[in-house]
Amino acid sequence: MNKEALRSYDDKTHIAGRISMISILVILLAVPLAFSLHYNVFPNIKLLDLGQLVGIFIMFYATAIVETIAYTPLLGTSGMYLGFVTGNISNLKLPCAIAAMSKADVKSGSQEAEVVSTIAIAVSSIVTTITLAVFVLLLRPILPSLTAEGSLLAPAFKQVLPCLFGALAASYFFKYWKLGIAPIAVLVIVLLFSGSIPVGTLIPIGVAVSLVATHLLYKKGYV
Amino acid sequence: MDFREDSFMLILGLIVVLAISVQSVFFLIRAIRRGREIGVSSLVIKNTVISSVLFTLAPSLAIVATVVALSPSLGIILPWIRLSVIGNITQETTAASTALASVGDGSSLSFAVTDKGTFNVVMWVMALASSFPLLIIPLMLKRLQKGIKKFSGNKDSKWTDAMSASAFLGLISAFIARSIAGVGTFNSVSGQYNYDGAGLISAAALVSSIIAMIILQKIALRYKIKWLDSFAMPMSMLLAMGVVIVLAQVLPESLYQLEWRMPQPTVG
Known part of the structure; x- marks a missing residue:
């Protein structure tokens, strides 16, 4: 594969990604607009407590910038355009892509990795979309019995993340155990001081600590 | 309607x-x-x-x-x-x-x-x-990717490989650390405590998943079962979720809900 062909594939991915993402943004904003027009109701900004709203907007937008920067080297080009549209990146799309790349034994950042991670994220998005649609549209009567607080399956749903990341950690940490010590140790210490820090905040801290520690280990010749 | x-x-x-x-x-x-x-x-x-x-x-x-x-x-x-x-x-x-x-x-x-x-x-x-x-x-994406490529472009491939693995490890660490030492949250709909902090069950879920993964990978390797190697990860996750369901049924509530630290409920 020559460089020019590669560049043209990557350029086309950006074009397709941009068009699809902007189109979905328009559709997303058209939903509340359609409701406003259909029922002739529009938010009266003067009556809203804007202080509270500005607070969450700042929080969400800052998170979006941090997540965009943090996930760019991990998700690949198509993965970024796809993953950010369907969301649940850190708890679903990214672990799914990491697992697929690890199993396929492809080098991160390579063309093969881009293919494998795109397939994983696309399949994961399709499965999530179908699962949500099927449960919401067809299985509504039995939904509460599956997911309600006291149901048989509810305890397992609460522990989805440790169950998912345990398997991922077992695979990854055994391969790179030297690199895993610093981020886990630092994050556990951080949580001992402030246990309620959400995982969305812990991820950029973990990634930053991990990168610095790996760079130092590399310089000292341990990697 | x-x-x-x-x-x-x-x-x-x-x-x-x-x-x-x-x-x-x-x-x-x-x-x-x-x-x-x-x-x-x-x-x-x-x-x-x-x-x-x-x-x-x-x-x-x-x-x-x-x-x-x-x-x-x-x-x-x-x-x-x-x-x-x-x-x-x-x-x-x-x-x-x-x-x-x-x-x-x-x-x-x-x-x-x-x-x-x-x-x-x-x-x-x-x-x-x-x-x-x-x-x-x-x-931003295209420019961001160019910036990252420029930064890592001069380094050798060993450094690039280690850094890319380490970024994944940083992400995984966030979830592992949360299961080991995180404090739970309150349900913003019902106001009730979610029992989702680090404790006996989160540790059991994490350890079960790790053990399941190690065992499944060993079996796949020893008996040369290729498909099992490919599906060891999702199977480990589902097995660990099964362990959680069993524990929820057999453990007394005081043990099942045991968390290392409980948060203070927010007032208002």
Whole structure:
């Protein structure tokens, strides 16, 4: 594969990604607009407590910038355009892509990795979309019995993340155990001081600590 | 008919779901074609598809649980739309509850929203709050990638490999650390404690998943079962979830709900 062909594939991915993402943004904003027009109701900004709203907007937008920067080297080009549209990146799309790349034994950042991670994220998005649609549209009567607080399956749903990341950690940490010590140790210490820090905040801290520690280990010749 | 769940809302939901499905299918087909061009084997593609399906099923049901949790207040369609596009559990619940609080008429996620105006405010806030990545990624991504490439371009491949593995490890560490030492949260809908902090069950879930993965990989290696190696990860996750369900049934409540630290409930 020559460089020019590669560049043209990557350029086309950006074009397709941009068009699809902007189109979905328009559709997303058209939903509340359609409701406003259909029922002739529009938010009266003067009556809203804007202080509270500005607070969450700042929080969400800052998170979006941090997540965009943090996930760019991990998700690949198509993965970024796809993953950010369907969301649940850190708890679903990214672990799914990491697992697929690890199993396929492809080098991160390579063309093969881009293919494998795109397939994983696309399949994961399709499965999530179908699962949500099927449960919401067809299985509504039995939904509460599956997911309600006291149901048989509810305890397992609460522990989805440790169950998912345990398997991922077992695979990854055994391969790179030297690199895993610093981020886990630092994050556990951080949580001992402030246990309620959400995982969305812990991820950029973990990634930053991990990168610095790996760079130092590399310089000292341990990697 | 309830305006939150009428055919108009249903059509809006179907349009959104159709749009994101088209995008996913388009990128899937494109990636498979590309894979064939550059010599990725059909077996790798097939295994990636199957293991991603298995990997996604259980977390998807957890997302369904969020839709259900928000549905008494917002109906089922709006949470379905929001959780299908961009949305994640924490953000959507935060956005919806803040939007309701900003209306100032006593609305909250604990009660059904019956006023169309209030409902529309929630729709706008949820959409505008979460949509920012869809604006910045088309603008920033290419430049960001160039910057990263430029930064790592001069380094040797050993350094680049280690740094890319270490970024993954940083992400995984966040979730592992949360299961070891995190404090739980309160349900913003019911106000009740979620029992999702680090404790006996989260540790059991984590350890079960790690042990299952090690055992399955060893079996796959010793008996040369290739398919088992490919599906060890989703199977470990499901096995660990099975362990949690069994523990929930057999352990006394005091042990099952044992967490290392309990948070102080927020007042107000």
